[in-house]
Amino acid sequence: MKKLGGLDLIALILVIVGGLNWGLVGINGWNLVEGLGLGVTVTKIVYDLVGLSALYLIIIIGKLGKK
Numbered sequence: 001m002k003k004l005g006g007l008d009l010i011a012l013i014l015v016i017v018g019g020l021n022w023g024l025v026g027i028n029g030w031n032l033v034e035g036l037g038l039g040v041t042v043t044k045i046v047y048d049l050v051g052l053s054a055l056y057l058i059i060i061i062g063k064l065g066k067k
Helices: 006-028 040-065
Strands: none
Touching: 006 040
């Protein structure tokens, strides 16, 4: 398997954080990102970055499985 580059790793971490956040929302209705009290603008930026990271990972998914 190829090593992950810096952008790959950041995107993966953001998608994992987003998935865990949705898991918390589903399990007990608690939104971690909003719960941190970051404000509406920063919260929106975090959500945007998670979404862009998911799109990026969809684009490079073939690279992640190649040797």
